Amino acid sequence: MSRKLFTVGPVNVADDTLKAMDRPMITHRSKEYKQLHADIEEKLHKTLGTDNDIFMVAGSATVLLEGSARNAIAKHSLGLTSGSFGDRSIEVATSNGKQVDVVKVPMGKAVKPADIAGKVTKDIEAVHWVSNESSTGVYCDSVALAKEVRDQNPDSLVMIDAVTSMFAMDLKFKDVQPDSVVFGTQKALALPPGLAFVVVSPELMKKSEKMENKGFYTDYVKLKEKNDENYALTTPPVSLMYGVDYQLDKMLKEGMATRYRRHQEMADMVRKWADERMQGVFPEEGYRSNTIGVIKRGDLDFDKFHSIIKSKGMEISNGYGDIKKSTFRIGHMGDLTKDDIKQLLSVMDEALEEMKQ
Amino acid sequence: MSRKLFTVGPVNVADDTLKAMDRPMITHRSKEYKQLHADIEEKLHKTLGTDNDIFMVAGSATVLLEGSARNAIAKHSLGLTSGSFGDRSIEVATSNGKQVDVVKVPMGKAVKPADIAGKVTKDIEAVHWVSNESSTGVYCDSVALAKEVRDQNPDSLVMIDAVTSMFAMDLKFKDVQPDSVVFGTQKALALPPGLAFVVVSPELMKKSEKMENKGFYTDYVKLKEKNDENYALTTPPVSLMYGVDYQLDKMLKEGMATRYRRHQEMADMVRKWADERMQGVFPEEGYRSNTIGVIKRGDLDFDKFHSIIKSKGMEISNGYGDIKKSTFRIGHMGDLTKDDIKQLLSVMDEALEEMKQ
Numbered sequence: 001m002s003r004k005l006f007t008v009g010p011v012n013v014a015d016d017t018l019k020a021m022d023r024p025m026i027t028h029r030s031k032e033y034k035q036l037h038a039d040i041e042e043k044l045h046k047t048l049g050t051d052n053d054i055f056m057v058a059g060s061a062t063v064l065l066e067g068s069a070r071n072a073i074a075k076h077s078l079g080l081t082s083g084s085f086g087d088r089s090i091e092v093a094t095s096n097g098k099q100v101d102v103v104k105v106p107m108g109k110a111v112k113p114a115d116i117a118g119k120v121t122k123d124i125e126a127v128h129w130v131s132n133e134s135s136t137g138v139y140c141d142s143v144a145l146a147k148e149v150r151d152q153n154p155d156s157l158v159m160i161d162a163v164t165s166m167f168a169m170d171l172k173f174k175d176v177q178p179d180s181v182v183f184g185t186q187k188a189l190a191l192p193p194g195l196a197f198v199v200v201s202p203e204l205m206k207k208s209e210k211m212e213n214k215g216f217y218t219d220y221v222k223l224k225e226k227n228d229e230n231y232a233l234t235t236p237p238v239s240l241m242y243g244v245d246y247q248l249d250k251m252l253k254e255g256m257a258t259r260y261r262r263h264q265e266m267a268d269m270v271r272k273w274a275d276e277r278m279q280g281v282f283p284e285e286g287y288r289s290n291t292i293g294v295i296k297r298g299d300l301d302f303d304k305f306h307s308i309i310k311s312k313g314m315e316i317s318n319g320y321g322d323i324k325k326s327t328f329r330i331g332h333m334g335d336l337t338k339d340d341i342k343q344l345l346s347v348m349d350e351a352l353e354e355m356k357q
Numbered sequence: 358m359s360r361k362l363f364t365v366g367p368v369n370v371a372d373d374t375l376k377a378m379d380r381p382m383i384t385h386r387s388k389e390y391k392q393l394h395a396d397i398e399e400k401l402h403k404t405l406g407t408d409n410d411i412f413m414v415a416g417s418a419t420v421l422l423e424g425s426a427r428n429a430i431a432k433h434s435l436g437l438t439s440g441s442f443g444d445r446s447i448e449v450a451t452s453n454g455k456q457v458d459v460v461k462v463p464m465g466k467a468v469k470p471a472d473i474a475g476k477v478t479k480d481i482e483a484v485h486w487v488s489n490e491s492s493t494g495v496y497c498d499s500v501a502l503a504k505e506v507r508d509q510n511p512d513s514l515v516m517i518d519a520v521t522s523m524f525a526m527d528l529k530f531k532d533v534q535p536d537s538v539v540f541g542t543q544k545a546l547a548l549p550p551g552l553a554f555v556v557v558s559p560e561l562m563k564k565s566e567k568m569e570n571k572g573f574y575t576d577y578v579k580l581k582e583k584n585d586e587n588y589a590l591t592t593p594p595v596s597l598m599y600g601v602d603y604q605l606d607k608m609l610k611e612g613m614a615t616r617y618r619r620h621q622e623m624a625d626m627v628r629k630w631a632d633e634r635m636q637g638v639f640p641e642e643g644y645r646s647n648t649i650g651v652i653k654r655g656d657l658d659f660d661k662f663h664s665i666i667k668s669k670g671m672e673i674s675n676g677y678g679d680i681k682k683s684t685f686r687i688g689h690m691g692d693l694t695k696d697d698i699k700q701l702l703s704v705m706d707e708a709l710e711e712m713k714q
Contacts, residue, residue: 003381010382010595018379021596024360025367025549027672058551059416060592063574070572088573097570186592192382194415194551194594213454215427216445217420235417235543237551237594238367239378315384 003315006344008134008292008331009164010186010193017190017335020246021239028236036241037230043248044197047256048166050173054199055223058237061163061184062092064198067218068159068180069093071208072126078103078119078156080111080129080145083136084321089128089161107323110140110287113148120152125207126179127156132165135320137294137329138283139165143175157204163187167251168263168291168333179204185240188291189247190334195240250335263290266332266341270295273345277352282327293330294319301355302328308351314344360672363701365491365649365688366521367543367550374547374692377603378596385593393598394587400605401554404613405523407530411556412580415594418520418541419449421555424575425516425537426450428565429483435460435476435513437468437486437502440493441678446485446518464680467497467644470505477509482564483536484513489522492677494651494686495640496522500532514561520544524608525620525648525690536561542597545648546604547691552597607692620647623689623698627652630702634709639684650687651676658712659685665708671701 005012026032037056044054057064069077069092079090079100086104093100103119105111111129120127127149132139146158159180162171166183173181179201186193200220208220216222217234226233251259270293274281279296281288302318306328309316319327332341362369383389394413401411414421426434426449436447436457443461450457460476462468468486477484484506489496503515516537519528523540530538536558543550557577565577573579574591583590608616627650631638636653638645659675663685666673676684689698 005382005384007384010384010592013382018381022375022379024375025362025370027362027364027367027674028550029675030672057416059414059420059574062591063416063420066572066574092573095571095573095576184592192594192596193385193592194597214452215423216449216452217416217423219452234419235367235541235550237549237597239549240551240594315387317384318386 003310003313004340006314006316006330006332006336008317008329009333011190011331011334012336013190013192014335017243017246021243023239023242025238028232028238033238034230036245037232040241040245040248041230043245043252047248047251048173048199050199052199052201053205053224053227054197055220055227056232056236056241057196057218057223058194058235059196060193061161061182061196064182064196064218065089065092065161066096067220068182068198068204069096069098070214070218071211071220072157072159072180072204073098074125074211075099076123076125077101078116078124078127080116080127082109082111082138083107083133085134085161086130089130093128107136108138108282109284110138111145112141113144116145116148118152120149120156122153124153124156126159128159128161130161131171132162132169132289132291134164134292136283136323137281137289137292138287139169139289140287142178143172146176146178157207164291164333165289168260170256170260177201185244188333189244191240191243191247194237195244262337263332265338266290266336267293269338269341269345270330270332273348277349282323291331291333293332294327295330296326297328304355305351308354309347312347312350314347360667360670361697363671363673363687363689363693365674365686366690368547368688368691369693370547370549371692374600374603378600380596380599382595385589385595390595391587393602394589397598397602397605398587400602400609404605404608405530405556407556409556409558410562410581410584411554412577412584413589413593413598414553414575414580415551415592416553417550418518418539418553421539421553421575422446422449422518423453424577425539425555425561426453426455427571427575428568428577429514429516429537429561430455431482431568432456433480433482434458435473435481435484437473437484439466439468439495440464440490442491442518443487446487450485464493465495465639466641467495468502469498470501473502473505475509477506477513479510481510481513483516485516485518487518488528489519489526489646489648491521491649493640493680494638494646494649495644496526496646497644499535500529503533503535514564521648521690522646525617526646527613527617534558542601545690546601548597548600548604551594552601619694620689622695623647623693624650626695626698626702627687627689630705634706639680648688648690650689651684652687653683654685661712662708665711666704669704669707671704
């Protein structure tokens with residue numbers, strides 16, 4: 001049975017988008033491919049507000065989190081975490097033989113500049129964090145964190161996992177000046193999973209040129225060489241690229257400011273519901289995600305609650321990691337609207353009513 | 358304009374297959390996903406004739422060639438090559454810091470057991486080669502090579518890149534007993550690119566358990582842990598998995614023996630045309646691919662020839678690497694039939710006629 005997804009990702013893909021992907025294959029050595037590749041790069045620059053290089057690679061975003069770790073860190077980095085995906089991004093670096101100092105704050109809190117005071121020493125080649133922690137719904141202030149990193153060590157690179165925030169909340173490229181930003185198709189781009197992106201700075205590229213043992217698939221120097229000709233290094237997922245091109249047009253038409261506001265408004269609706277019907281949202285005030293509502297569920301029987309919601313044609317997400325049993329999550333990325341959220345909230349109200357009977 | 362692809366990959370994707378992929382998203386933590394994952398694994402075991410673990414990862418096949426190099430080789434391997442893709446598979450290992458001894462034979466020739474005599478010494482942890490070299494159209498005898506490797510060093514792992522042969526020519530799993538076989542969706546599975554597979558032996562898994570610095574995305578121990586529960590380690594490309602499931606059903610219905618014969622017959626037709634109209638096919642007798650015809654073109658003006666073919670709604674591939682200017686290539690994988698080849702050959706005849714005028 002087909003259900004409308006209010007999950008943390010993969011997210012709902014609209015019918016018109018699925019159709020846009022349903023075009024005959026072209027080979028990735030053709031002129032048509034070069035045009036498609038160039039168009040996407042140009043639209044990404046426009047929507048994100050950056051001129052930095054953007055590489056596309058077949059894979060889930062994790063492959064490029066690994067890529068950035070291998071291209072930018074020879075030995076030693078600082079990893080910030082406040083939840084499961086922050087923990088994972090540190091594991092990605094350590095599993096590649098990097099030594100990672102860790103700053104961990106309690107779940108529900110955001111890492112703040114004061115938490116990294118004195119920690120970005122001269123040998124810290126990069127500091128990396130998750131923009132929007134999907135397990136707790138915490139959105140950290142990347143502008144403030146990047147400033148603190150540079151104040152302590154101007155040579156340290158800033159690397160951000162923006163998987164569940166990009167295109168839904170403004171990362172403020174001009175203020176952050178990130179060296180690496182990674183995201184994928186299956187979140188706020190509202191496409192099926194399978195294509196990963198990284199936006200890289202000239203400083204990171206300089207570092208990559210001298211890096212050893214960085215592998216082939218995500219060697220940023222090799223990727224740039226091909227990208228400069230609008231080609232891919234290895235076979236790209238062409239049908240997803242049709243979808244990206246289509247979704248970026250949709251975004252440019254909507255306007256990014258309008259888009260960011262829409263996500264803010266959807267988040268406000270979910271938070272209000274959480275305050276009225278549950279025990280509020282989990283993350284601390286001022287650091288709340290506009291794409292994922294993590295709701296404190298108290299003694300709610302989530303399995304029963306969710307099976308009623310599913311029977312009404314919708315799906316949300318369970319809690320994740322250490323707070324799996326005390327929270328549940330509502331994702332509202334991509335093309336979802338306030339009307340969709342209104343519909344979901346009224347279905348959740350019905351479910352609560354039915355559970356009382 | 359839509360053209361029928363007789364390219365080396367991505368290959369033609371049939372309309373019914375595109376439609377099968379055009380289904381609503383499911384999340385990769387749902388029961389529906391587990392069922393899809395399990396179904397695909399079971400059908401892969403049936404079609405390939407092996408019980409070994411099979412991992413699926415979002416990416417092009419190169420990501421898993423890199424994965425096998427990182428999971429199986431601590432220091433030292435032997436790489437066999439007779440063309441561009443053999444060269445690349447060696448580069449994949451060296452760029453990950455492995456020391457690779459190289460056996461290189463002239464293009465058009467296959468690497469044979471005699472070429473590796475005395476070279477699989479005790480410290481060679483793995484020997485790797487390309488089953489079907491896409492630049493030259495050479496198909497090597499993996500049964501004979503694997504036997505020679507084991508005769509010299511029973512502990513050396515056998516790792517095969519089967520990107521353009523799997524599902525079109527019989528790899529003979531029972532005779533080869535390969536430790537790693539890598540392939541993707543965009544060749545003989547006749548799907549868009551974006552999903553990579555690796556079939557791994559228990560011996561390779563044992564090696565991986567002790568391997569350091571093998572990364573996260575393609576850590577085979579982590580992949581197995583999830584795969585055993587029919588889950589993916591990182592977000593899988595669900596829409597492509599719909600397509601894989603659909604294509605494997607098609608294959609089981611056709612029967613593998615019939616399928617392999619169909620590819621043999623298409624290859625025979627192309628070779629006959631090459632003998633009659635051009636200077637024959639490039640690879641040596643007895644080692645010719647059944648999925649890619651590499652044709653010696655003499656003084657044919659390929660650009661003109663190909664633009665006529667394109668104007669008639671078809672597309673073939675240029676030569677590749679060092680023999681780019683002396684050959685061209687015809688791919689016939691996946692769902693293409695003898696009737697399709699007949700149509701292509703008659704269009705190529707027309708093009709030759711037009712060029713005489």
